[in-house]
Amino acid sequence: MIRCNLAILLAERNLRITKVSKDTGISRTTLTSLSNNRAQGIQLDTINTLCNYLKITPELLFLHIPVDIRVINVRVDYDEILFIDLEIIKNFKSFNCSLTGHCFTYFLEEKISDLEINVELFDEELNDNDEDLIKENSLLINTFSSLPVSFLNDIEDKIVDELISSLDKELCSPFNLRFTWEERLLTK
Template identity: 25%
Template sequence: MLANKLNALLAERQITIKQAVQETNLSRNTISNISNNIYATISNDVLDQLCNYLRVTPCEFFVYAPIKINIGKGLNPDGIYLIFNVTDKQIENKYCFSLNLSENDSDENDILISLQSMSNDCYIFEKELVKLPPLLSASFTSQTIEIVLSALREEADDIIIKQNQHNKTSFNSYIDNSQKTTLKAKLIFPWGGYTKQLKIINGSIK
């Protein structure tokens, strides 16, 4: 995985997008696209201009990890699960995690969203994640959260939420019955915990 560090390099130097555009003569669209998308395609000419402007080498402009991770989702009789395809040295391994929801009675969070390994090789997957530099690790977590949110939006009828030890309902029904406009969610992943405010508009997560 190869990602650019333009956003971080500009922040370190306290350079705004507007200033970079004026001083490099590159278009605002070009700089904004690269700054906002760490995986943006960059031509050699643009890379040369940005490296000269920032006084960095291409090695300092990019961050690299020797693995590639693709994230997807699937549906089985038990509900939604996430699929992580990890390619390392041309060897591909697949890791599957079930998506589990439960209602939380604490004041801090309304619901708990967790990923639970569907096999016994979760520790191998976690070792793979250690190879990711902070920038790529943060991007991977953001992508995972977005996949989870897309499942909540698109497969709300297929996702079951536990309300207590005996009661379960579909996430769609839970939203309709809660009559809330926001949900405070705690996301528990094998590699860390995160919080997210989920907006509810017209009966679905936005």
């Protein structure tokens, strides 16, 4: 996975996208998509201009980890139990994995006021120490525990986006969000 550190670099230098755009000639749209990690492609000339402007090398502009994690499906059943299907690609091998947890929705005046998401591993004890589940949980722990916070935040955002897209839009006014990962998922 690759992540652009532009937002962090701009914050460290107390720079705004508008100023960088004006100084470099790079469009605000391009800078915003890079800053939000939504860019689908970037010209080498743009990288060069940003590196010269910020006085950095490309490896400071971009962060790379040798794993891809794709959120395939997110669903909540009637008991507020959360199911997340993932694809993890490591060393050009693809692994389908699942996480579980809970998604609690709180209402105020018939609108969602709070959304609480707790993501967990499937419990091996409840599944009679299933060997496949033990291997899958081990892969998940090894992968997630090595993720920098910014990559973990990107995965959280994808999970939340999937959940919100399944909700009735009329219920979704601005609401408070609490997202937690099970501790054993993040520590080796």
